[in-house]
Amino acid sequence: MCLMTANRRASRRIPFRKKVKYGLSNSPDSMFAGYTFNLSEGGIGIKAHRVFSHRSKISIQIYMSGADLEGNTMNDIIKLEGTVAWVSRVLPGILPTMGVKFLDRSSDIKRIYDNKFRGDIARFNA
Numbered sequence: 001m002c003l004m005t006a007n008r009r010a011s012r013r014i015p016f017r018k019k020v021k022y023g024l025s026n027s028p029d030s031m032f033a034g035y036t037f038n039l040s041e042g043g044i045g046i047k048a049h050r051v052f053s054h055r056s057k058i059s060i061q062i063y064m065s066g067a068d069l070e071g072n073t074m075n076d077i078i079k080l081e082g083t084v085a086w087v088s089r090v091l092p093g094i095l096p097t098m099g100v101k102f103l104d105r106s107s108d109i110k111r112i113y114d115n116k117f118r119g120d121i122a123r124f125n126a
Helices: 107-125
Strands: 019-024 032-039 043-048 057-063 077-087 097-104
Touching: 019 043, 032 107, 043 057, 043 077, 057 097, 077 107
Parallel strands: none
Antiparallel strands: 019 032, 019 057, 032 043, 043 097, 057 077, 077 097
């Protein structure tokens, strides 16, 4: 069951589109490619051909661009662990999505979220 209509999120989602590789934590040699579509303080949305079932523990590698690094000492590949919180319905011709709750949130992801969130607020108040 997909509860996408109920907003039970602890923090605001912000647009965030990056290349990602992911796979089950217990199968590190079997990775799949996709992309992120949003980011929050506690998780990330992934869109890809392969999604995993609810509560699956997955490893994630987010590929950052030079523009995202903004001269910081941030890694160009951010590695995280998470648990699948929800999965969209799989429909013909539409890439499925899954929401992943971070088990460990790196300082890089926190910095990216904070910078993008502050930028969104500044644009809203302008």
